[in-house]
Amino acid sequence: MDDSDLDIPAFLRIQQADRLAVRATPTPPPSPPPPDIVVVADPEPEPTEIQVEQKQRKRTKTTNRLARMKQNLELNKIPPAFRQWDQRKARWVDSRVEYQIRLKAVAQRLGITLEKTAMDNLTIIPYAENATDESSDAMAFVELVRGRTTLVATASDFEVEAKVVKAANRAGLKKVARVEVINPDGTIKETWALDLEAKLLNKVGSEHSVPATITQESDDMATPKKKSAVKKKSAVKAKSTNGHARKEKVAKVAKERAPGVISVIRETIGRERGASKEEILAVLTKRFPERKEASMLNTVNIQANKNAKKKDKDEKRGLVYYG
Numbered sequence: 001m002d003d004s005d006l007d008i009p010a011f012l013r014i015q016q017a018d019r020l021a022v023r024a025t026p027t028p029p030p031s032p033p034p035p036d037i038v039v040v041a042d043p044e045p046e047p048t049e050i051q052v053e054q055k056q057r058k059r060t061k062t063t064n065r066l067a068r069m070k071q072n073l074e075l076n077k078i079p080p081a082f083r084q085w086d087q088r089k090a091r092w093v094d095s096r097v098e099y100q101i102r103l104k105a106v107a108q109r110l111g112i113t114l115e116k117t118a119m120d121n122l123t124i125i126p127y128a129e130n131a132t133d134e135s136s137d138a139m140a141f142v143e144l145v146r147g148r149t150t151l152v153a154t155a156s157d158f159e160v161e162a163k164v165v166k167a168a169n170r171a172g173l174k175k176v177a178r179v180e181v182i183n184p185d186g187t188i189k190e191t192w193a194l195d196l197e198a199k200l201l202n203k204v205g206s207e208h209s210v211p212a213t214i215t216q217e218s219d220d221m222a223t224p225k226k227k228s229a230v231k232k233k234s235a236v237k238a239k240s241t242n243g244h245a246r247k248e249k250v251a252k253v254a255k256e257r258a259p260g261v262i263s264v265i266r267e268t269i270g271r272e273r274g275a276s277k278e279e280i281l282a283v284l285t286k287r288f289p290e291r292k293e294a295s296m297l298n299t300v301n302i303q304a305n306k307n308a309k310k311k312d313k314d315e316k317r318g319l320v321y322y323g
Contacts, residue, residue, distance in 0.1 A: 078093075079186020081125060082094050083095070103278050105278075106279050110282050110286075112286050120184055121184065122155065122160070122182065122184070122189065124163055124179060127141035130142040146171050147171025149170075151294050160190070161201075164201060165201060165210055168201060169212070173194065173212055177193070179192040195209075199211065261284060261296060265299070265300060265304060266323055268280050273320075275320065277319070278318070309323060
C-alpha cells in the first residue's frame with residue numbers, strides 16, 4: 001500500500017525536523033503602521049454682508065423671544081386688575097406695589113410710620129363697553145380709570161354698595177357697563193351690571209339691586225364733627241331772617257370748627273415746595289388717624305386738582321401741586 005493511496009493532508013506530511021526548524025526561527029517584528037494622512041481643509045470663506053446681517057437678525061429675534069417669555073412669566077404673577085405698564089422700566093408692574101413704594105418713600109421723608117397698605121384693600125373698577133373689539137370677551141370691556149377707587153377689605157356690604165355706586169357715578173353712568181369689586185389677591189369678589197333704563201346697579205348672581213343715582217357727599221360729611229357743624233349751619237339759616245345776621249352766625253360757626261380734610265389739603269399745597277398726592281395723603285393720615293385712608297385719597301384726587309393753581313412734574317416726587 002502506497003502513501004499516495006491515502007488521503008493525508010499536506011500539513012501532516014511535513015517532517016518533524018522541518019517543524020522544529022521553523023519554531024526555532026525568530027518571529028520578525030510587526031511592520032509599523034502607515035503614517036496618518038493629514039487632510040488640509042480649504043480655509044472657510046469670509047461671510048458676506050448679507051450672511052452677517054441674517055445672523056445678527058436671527059440673534060436679535062432669539063433675544064426678543066426670550067425677553068417676551070420672561071416678561072410673560074412676570075406678568076402672570078400680577079393679577080389682571082392691578083397690571084400697569086411702566087414706561088420708564090419698560091415692563092408691567094403691580095400698581096399696588098408701586099403705589100406703596102411711593103407712599104413709603106414720602107412717609108420716610110416726612111418721618112411718618114404707615115401701618116395700612118394698599119395690598120389689603122378692595123379695588124372697585126368700573127368698565128365701559130369696547131366697541132372697537134368684539135372678537136373676545138376679554139377685550140369687550142375697557143377700564144374707566146376716573147372711577148377706579150379702593151376700599152378697606154373689612155368694609156361691610158353696605159359700604160361696598162355705596163362705594164360701587166359712587167364709582168359708577170364718577171365714571172359716568174352713560175359710559176359704565178359693569179363694575180367689578182376685586183379682592184386683595186386679585187380675584188373678583190362681586191360684579192355689578194348697570195341697567196340704564198331703570199338706573200339700577202344689579203348684582204350679578206343675585207337679585208339685589210341699588211339705585212345708581214345718589215347725591216355726591218364729600219368725605220368731610222362722614223364724621224360726627226362735620227355733621228354737627230352742618231346741623232348748626234342749617235339751624236342758623238332756619239332761625240335767622242336777616243341776611244347780614246345769618247352771614248355773621250355762619251362765619252362764627254365756621255371759625256369755631258376745626259380745620260377739615262379740604263382745609264389741610266389747601267394748606268399743604270399752599271407751601272412754597274407744593275405737595276404731591278402721596279405727600280398730601282401722608283399729612284392727612286397723620287392729622288386724621290381715625291379716618292379711612294381710601295376716603296381721604298378720593299378727596300385728595302378731587303381737591304388737589306380743584307384747588308391747585310399750578311402743576312409741575314418732578315422726577316422723584318411725581319406730579320406736584322402748588323396752591
